[in-house]
Amino acid sequence: MKIICIIPARYASSRFPGKPLAKIAGFPMIEWVYKRALRVEEFSEVIVATDDQRIYDTVNSYGGKAVLTPENLPSGTDRVALVASNIEADVVVNLQGDEPLVSPRLLSQVCIPYNEENVVMTTPIKRITNNNELKDPNLVRVVVDKNWDALYFSRSIIPFYRDAPEKEWFYHYDYFVHIGIYAYRKDFLLNLARLAPGKLERIEKLEQLRVLESGYKIRTILTEYESQSVDTEKDLRKVEKYIKENHIEVESSHEVM
Numbered sequence: 134m135k136i137i138c139i140i141p142a143r144y145a146s147s148r149f150p151g152k153p154l155a156k157i158a159g160f161p162m163i164e165w166v167y168k169r170a171l172r173v174e175e176f177s178e179v180i181v182a183t184d185d186q187r188i189y190d191t192v193n194s195y196g197g198k199a200v201l202t203p204e205n206l207p208s209g210t211d212r213v214a215l216v217a218s219n220i221e222a223d224v225v226v227n228l229q230g231d232e233p234l235v236s237p238r239l240l241s242q243v244c245i246p247y248n249e250e251n252v253v254m255t256t257p258i259k260r261i262t263n264n265n266e267l268k269d270p271n272l273v274r275v276v277v278d279k280n281w282d283a284l285y286f287s288r289s290i291i292p293f294y295r296d297a298p299e300k301e302w303f304y305h306y307d308y309f310v311h312i313g314i315y316a317y318r319k320d321f322l323l324n325l326a327r328l329a330p331g332k333l334e335r336i337e338k339l340e341q342l343r344v345l346e347s348g349y350k351i352r353t354i355l356t357e358y359e360s361q362s363v364d365t366e367k368d369l370r371k372v373e374k375y376i377k378e379n380h381i382e383v384e385s386s387h388e389v390m
Contacts, residue, residue, distance in 0.1 A: 137177055140180070141181075142185075142230035149363070149366060153183070157233055157372060157373050162231065162369075163192060168195075169237055170235070174241070180198050180199065181198070183201060202216065228314055236358045252318075255315070257314055258353045259359070260309060261310050264300050274288070275291075275353065276292055276309070281353050283350070283352075313360075
């Protein structure tokens with residue numbers, strides 16, 4: 134089975150323009166992400182899919198591989214699908230370019246379920262362990278069935294525990310937060326990119342709901358990985374502080390779990 138990793142990296146982020154090139158401990162963020170993906174033994178190839186010449190040149194400058202894509206693609210998934218369509222592969226991992234401390238172990242784990250023929254898409258989830266996390270409106274929650282396939286994703290707290298005080302919900306039930314890393318069978322990914330957004334996706338602004346609305350399943354992978362994605366300059370400073378305090382190098386295999 135051939136598995137490739139594609140990292141979509143767009144320059145014109147509304148909240149943080151030029152984010153992939155922002156320096157963390159002296160290296161651009163996209164290099165941190167790329168070199169951690171290189172440590173995953175299952176990956177035959179790691180590629181950055183970008184709409185910007187500056188990002189393309191930066192990736193090439195440290196020996197990485199990048200592909201230029203049109204600027205007008207509607208999403209990172211479309212960018213990944215376009216690049217994947219020209220590469221022979223069985224499974225494609227979509228790794229966001231704002232996860233500089235992504236766990237190579239987790240990237241390996243999202244590939245494991247593809248030993249099962251019926252699995253077409255996977256994504257990680259993590260247990261919520263405190264009330265602040267449960268109520269954080271920036272986090273996406275997910276509920277799963279007995280096979281660990283996702284039933285629904287929402288920015289709201291789900292499920293609603295009718296007979297317990299909200300502050301005690303996570304003591305009575307396992308609540309999960311979604312981590313935005315995806316893997317797909319290549320043929321499924323190419324089909325997904327052709328599907329129109331559904332009503333739930335448009336309401337919640339969650340692209341993965343397109344999959345569920347269209348009748349497909351998403352296998353979730355339980356992890357202890359604590360995502361440290363960078364959405365703002367404040368996030369960038371927080372990650373850089375962690376890197377410096379823990380003496381992490383850009384070539385390091387350090388696991389942040």
